[in-house]
Amino acid sequence: MAMNASGRTLCFLSTRLFKSSFASSSSSSASVGEIGVQDFLKAVGNGVESHADKVSQAIDSVSTLLQTRSGKLKGLGVPCKQRKMILRYTEKYRQGVWRPKVSTKKKE
Numbered sequence: 001m002a003m004n005a006s007g008r009t010l011c012f013l014s015t016r017l018f019k020s021s022f023a024s025s026s027s028s029s030a031s032v033g034e035i036g037v038q039d040f041l042k043a044v045g046n047g048v049e050s051h052a053d054k055v056s057q058a059i060d061s062v063s064t065l066l067q068t069r070s071g072k073l074k075g076l077g078v079p080c081k082q083r084k085m086i087l088r089y090t091e092k093y094r095q096g097v098w099r100p101k102v103s104t105k106k107k108e
Helices: 015-022 037-044 048-058 070-075 080-095
Strands: none
Touching: 037 048, 037 080, 048 080, 070 080
């Protein structure tokens, strides 16, 4: 614990503890090579999936999506709320806190 200038107590959380508690090794998680941009955006949800087609046409891989900035998404016509969601989840993905769950449903 530490005190800031106003005298309030601040709590610091160990990054290692934080990452280990949220990172999972489930079989439904996917790595960068196994998932496409559309699948990544559909896993984010919250209205982002409606923009998955136009974003995946302009951005060819998830590794490129992880480096994309807000200005490029704005140029593609993605609204502010969805841009924030995309950027938030790409950062979580980079840190290893979140992995998109890809459904492995078989079509008959």
